[in-house]
Amino acid sequence: ACTAEPFVPAHADLAALREAAAGCQGCPLHRDATQTVFGAGSSDARIMLVGEQPGDQEDRQGRPFVGPAGKLLDRALAEAGVDPDETYVTNAVKHFKFTRAGGRRLHKAPGLRETRACAPWLAAELALVEPELIVLLGATAGKALLGPSFRVTGVRGMVLEEEVHGRPQRLVPTVHPSSVLRAQDRETAYRGLVSDLTVAARALA
Numbered sequence: 639a640c641t642a643e644p645f646v647p648a649h650a651d652l653a654a655l656r657e658a659a660a661g662c663q664g665c666p667l668h669r670d671a672t673q674t675v676f677g678a679g680s681s682d683a684r685i686m687l688v689g690e691q692p693g694d695q696e697d698r699q700g701r702p703f704v705g706p707a708g709k710l711l712d713r714a715l716a717e718a719g720v721d722p723d724e725t726y727v728t729n730a731v732k733h734f735k736f737t738r739a740g741g742r743r744l745h746k747a748p749g750l751r752e753t754r755a756c757a758p759w760l761a762a763e764l765a766l767v768e769p770e771l772i773v774l775l776g777a778t779a780g781k782a783l784l785g786p787s788f789r790v791t792g793v794r795g796m797v798l799e800e801e802v803h804g805r806p807q808r809l810v811p812t813v814h815p816s817s818v819l820r821a822q823d824r825e826t827a828y829r830g831l832v833s834d835l836t837v838a839a840r841a842l843a
């Protein structure tokens with residue numbers, strides 16, 4: 639099976655992990671993507687935000703959530719009262735998966751195979767950052783940390799207490815910011831995201 643496992647160094651700090659992840663060939667996604675997009679933020683961060691995978695802009699710039707979904711997320715976090723200096727932002731899958739349509743690269747959702755393959759990087763980030771709270775941005779992040787039966791509906795905006803890699807962990811699930819950009823009623827969808835992030839902010843206080 640595909641796995642990042644052999645590429646993840648033991649006893650590494652975040653800088654060493656990031657450097658090693660740049661050379662990961664744990665699944666086929668590294669072939670067509672521009673670069674690995676590793677997590678960003680301090681190892682002292684209190685909140686870890688987990689997205690799905692880098693998008694087109696993230697793939698080009700090498701940083702998570704710098705494109706349209708990231709801009710929306712930044713705005714929502716500010717409104718919810720989450721200090722960006724207290725966040726570590728990453729993705730379940732570290733390479734951009736896409737199909738080509740004409741000259742454009744269209745986002746393709748990662749499957750269970752890629753999420754599983756990439757999971758050792760997320761596990762290593764978690765072990766180093768040890769966040770007080772994880773915000774799950776959408777179903778892919780939830781499946782990556784809580785198992786394939788995870789659904790956002792029914793649990794969004796709640797503070798869950800679950801075992802993650804054998805450790806008790808508090809998590810707040812919400813929708814993916816990209817889904818807000820695609821929503822029919824964007825304002826309502828955006829308000830919902832801010833409301834869920836406010837729950838996360840209050841859970842930390």
Ligand code: URA
Pocket residue numbers: 689690691692693696701702703704705707708729816
């Ligand atoms: N969507 C994600 O899930 N992650 C990013 O980094 C950008 C868009």
Ligand code: SF4
Pocket residue numbers: 641642659662663664665666667668674731732733752755756759
């Ligand atoms: Fe490695 Fe993850 Fe990239 Fe696959 S997606 S090559 S497992 S970093």
